[in-house]
Amino acid sequence: MMQELFAPGTLVFSATLLAAVSGVPLVCTRRLNASQGQIFSIFLMLIASCVGVAGAILVLLSGHTFLYELIWQSPFGPCQIGIDPLSAWFLLPVFLIPGCAALYARTYWHADQHPATVRTMTFFFGVMTASMSGVVLARDGISFLFAWEIMALAAYFLISTEDEKPDVAEAGTLYMISTHTGTLGLFALFPLLNLLSGSWLFPAPTSLDATSGMSAVVFVTALFAFGLKAGIMPLHIWLPSAHANAPSHISAVMSGVILKVGVYGLLRTLSFFHTVPLWWGCCVLILGVVSGVAGVAFALGQNDLKRLLAYHSIENIGIIFMGLGVALIGQTTGSTVMMLLGMSGALLHVLNHAAFKALLFMGAGSVIHAVGTREIDLMGGAARRIPYTALLFGVGSVAICGLPPLNGFVSELLIYLGFFQGIQREGGAAVASALAAPALALIGGLAVACFVKVYGIVFLGVPRAETDVECHEAGWQMLLPMLLLGVLCLGIGLVPALVVDPLQRTSLTILPILARTTGLPLQELVPLTMITVSGVVLLVLIAALAVWYRRRLAGMPCSETVTWGCAYQRPAPRMQYSASSFADMLVSMFAFVLKPQSHRKGVISDLSPDCARFSRHVPEVVLEMLYIPALMHLYRRLSGIRRLQSGVLQQYVLYSLVTLIVLLVASYL
């Protein structure tokens, strides 16, 4: 009995159910007031989070697969759910991040300050968490689609929490259109898989031959549908505005987890195939490189803190795709080492990105809460007013740049090692790896530039604009989740040996071929001990130098004065370098993709010029210069068909009836 109660399956299912109902206390308004209800639902979500993470860890440690079949059947056949290490690996962020976000919301979105929105938000937050878990657990096309659609809709309601603002409403609509385009892709994907395997249940791993034409269609459809959800370039158009306009803890979950559910879908689909052709791997790798470089280049041009972070999600999804590409190329060339390194790198980056991006979005939320604006160029000097947030945001910034001794470095190291293994081989694998590794280095360099910009302009220097909002440090409910994620970043970065076994098991689930060949295990491919040693030595050296410097300063005369400005004694806050000026050189260098738009008002001509203004912003180029013109063209050409869309419900019911009759007749012909 006890064993059954604590079986991983039971834990995960009860966590999913708890998360689904976690918003209910706020809906029962008679017994509890909103504030008490919020506490109760946060409590439920925290339990769900702990239980779910525990269940996932148990599965990862045991490496077993649990399959359950529901007794009642859907019209399409049996309904199966299951947990294997792949699901469990994605369940970690699915339960961890919403738990952190729920606690964060207690201060960030307090029921007393947002009485109008807190109920719907908390309700849909729980539903979204449960449905994400559902997507990861589903083992047949139909239940997958159900969970997927609930997740997409719940996310829509969360994005448009403040839909009285025009920006938010627009972002919500754009998200809705994009996500349903992706769902259309899934409607095509599952019937195609059904044609290949003959069942709505997911095929067994590596049971389908990837060389057939139908498999190619399945691959392209999956890449489109899941790539849209993951936010890969050029399908990312919904992502920046949605992440920027949602409340920060929702952005944290969307960026940290929902994008990863897209990655999960692609991984699951790829796991069905064997003998993968080279072009699959190259396709994924090229998409990864494009998303990585373009994502970080667009991020450099942004002046809105959350929009900037959203573009960095695109960059990181690009890095994940690069790892995936290495694994697929390894599968083609028969290199088990490349497969293992690429796949584990991609998987580890999934978890790492969830941790540091959620941390950064929560940090951004605290800053925005404290200074009352999202414009980076109006901030400054926040480190003195909100020191703890500044420290934790700094940890996130170093981690996202992939710098040692934090977790981003470990996953990028795995992917790099995959590339370097590829270089030793012949033909396409060597060329692809040799070109992709410097691209990853370029991404790293640009990310450092971008996060120095963010950290330097937002937290350092002096405030650039006086705001009316009283600047204050976030409460413990906001700091604690950030601290937890920061510790996770440091933990994985310093002791990667902790995650290696689960990573290896998860990779084996996707690529069972690895278990059959006697290749080296991951422990021997990756310098785990040396990562730990060098990280610790680095931290110890920094600490020792800091102590020495402190002692040195104590015995010396120290004074304070204004910053050196060529002897100018009255520097003003607005004379500081701004985010736009910091990024200017790099933005000009990438102007051929970024298409920055400048606006000038007034000219500076005489010795005593009049007031002049200059502003520049980087638009969402793919959306504004590619999709919208193309769609407008289509709209004009096809306006005749629009007569079918009357907007009258009865007419749509009639359409359904006519379709059914046509299909019925067609089936007898």
Add this chain to the structure above:
Amino acid sequence: MLNSIIHIFLALVMPPLLLGIIGKTKAAFAGRVGAPFLQPYYDLFRLLQKGSVFSTTTSWVFRAGPIVALATTAIAALLVPFGAHTPPISFDGDMILYAYLFALGRFFTMAAALDTGSSFEGMGSAREATFSCLAEPTLFFALITLSRLSGSFSLSSMLINISFGVWLSNGAALILLVGGMFIVLLAENCRIPFDDPNTHLELTMIHEVMVLDHSGPAFALIQYAAALKLFVLGAFFVHLALPYATGNAALDWALFIISMLELAVVIGVVESAMARLRMVRIPQLLVAATILAAFSTLLVIR
């Protein structure tokens, strides 16, 4: 063990000497006597004895900048083989750590510069960010070429593998690589034609302008870290350009020291013979270096 001790000793003691030699070479070209070879050591000791002045706008990040810069460079120094001897730390994948350690140091140096709130320093860190982004792919193309040539995944075996035999069989690739890496060496260490460490105008500086507000012991740390970075990148470069190895440990250490001194003279000659590039030309030259390194990669993987 003895080799490791010599390695650490050289990394601790020798870097400022390179600066002294560069200065002396430049003086010789200009017809001056120049400062003594040991002048950089005197400067460091004098700075360590001085008090500090801090800007009122700065926070802990400003104080952490020099410390992290020195710590990261010091660990990178433990990864690069000096001459034909294996370094104290060597493992598969250490080349990535080597590249990313410099990035970590740069992150904090640039953040410390922005902490002062000065436009000059902001400008310097924007330039550093831009140029280092362009130098990064060159280094990785070089690492790929070396990894392919040696079939190994650690910096020490990649670099020690280069010998005159490899030069004979892959001369074209290595010449391209030497060209590309020399440009990166000069750019990363802020030497002419990219940056002039002795310039007096804030508007034209790159590295020096980022550290305008540092003083006293912190400035000593920065100067020493810069010298160490030149030494570490120089040791990397010397492996490519002057791959002497005799097999005798003592002789190899002597050869390494002589090669480093030669390198310092060469840098001094380049600095004397060339003018500084205009700021807009710098990215073009860095991209040219990337293209050279990319060509060398294509030559070895074809």
